[in-house]
Amino acid sequence: MTTKINSILKLRYFILVLSISLLSCEADVREVYLYTPGKLEATSTNTAIKAGETVTYTSTSTKVRAIKWTFQGGSPGSSADPNVTVKYAKGGSFTTTLEITYVDNLTEKKTFAVEVEAPAIPPVVVPVDGLKIYSDSPDFTKTAQTLNWVSSNQFVISQVAEGGYEEAFRSFTLPATPPAAEAKWAMAILQFTAVTDISSYTYLNLAVRTTSTGKIRFRMKDASNTGYVEFDATSNLYGLKRDGNWNMVQIPIAKYKEQNPLLDLTKIKDILVLRSVDPEDVRTLNNYTFDIDHIYLSK
Incomplete structure (x- = not known):
């Protein structure tokens, strides 16, 4: 008789614990969002200019923690702003690099090329019996x-x-x-x-x-x-x-x-x-x- 009572008590205890566990799980349900990585998106206004003219570079990248522009041959030479206007004073072929650091600390780079036409330089005249x-x-x-x-x-x-x-x-x-x-x-x-x-x-x-x-x-x-x-x-x-x-x-x-x-x-x-x-x-x-x-x- 004592054994039967113990078994019934154990069963009731198990059911109670199970019920509490189920109720506890139901209360902890959360909405789950899948992580979308950041995306590097950037443009330049021109790829061929004359010396003294400018190019505007714009980054519309997403989930950005830090921006780093490097402008070869340009002024300014670098920037951390998303939108930068750069002046090129001398002729040549130059490269602009954009490095994006995302919020998860991953990095990505993009490069732009620009051809700058050198200004006309009047020749030095050394006349011969001019x-x-x-x-x-x-x-x-x-x-x-x-x-x-x-x-x-x-x-x-x-x-x-x-x-x-x-x-x-x-x-x-x-x-x-x-x-x-x-x-x-x-x-x-x-x-x-x-x-x-x-x-x-x-x-x-x-x-x-x-x-x-x-x-x-x-x-x-x-x-x-x-x-x-x-x-x-x-x-x-x-x-x-x-x-x-x-x-x-x-x-x-x-x-x-x-x-x-x-x-x-x-x-x-x-x-x-x-x-x-x-x-x-x-x-x-x-x-x-x-x-x-x-x-x-x-x-």
Whole structure:
């Protein structure tokens, strides 16, 4: 009888413990979320720029504990900000690296490449027996006899005190509004006050700055004959670019003679004549402006 009572008590105790355990488990139920790792996401605004321009880098990465940018060739050289604008002062091929440290201390990297076009550097001019025609450069020891700039048609010639290839320069600009801009052609002349022998020289050199898309001829004239070299907007002939920068142009004088064999290089009156090209109508070219500086002859 005693054994049976003990068995019943043990069974009741087991049921009680089981019930308490079940109730306890039910109370400890929790919602479980699966862990999603962080993701590296970043962009740059450009991959090819000119020196002096900027690129903006932006990180929109998730679950980030730390950001580290490294900008090769740029300023600033590094940053911990998610959004950074970087300036590149020199030309070259550069790499930007983004290193992300996530909240779980894992790291990931991404690189960006940027090509920076170097700024145009005016060449150092060391003239060989150079004949100075229009130049502020101290390199020239010879000076041509007196010259005159003449606006023959339409071009308004002005001297600008600074900002030239050397400092001061001449600007040849079409008038913006009528009645001055009535004709479809334009011309301006740089002429000697007396005929000059340039037959011992090989090149006519000059610095030119323009964005004009119009054709233009650089002419040379004796008393009655004219030879010319024609430039369009795409060829970059003899270094004449239409990029808005100062570019040194070196024209073989023989090309003037080749265009017109009658041109007498021993008796040149007009050393430089800027002339538009027919049938092109300069009135339709709102950027028909040519800045001229640093003109000289060299052997």
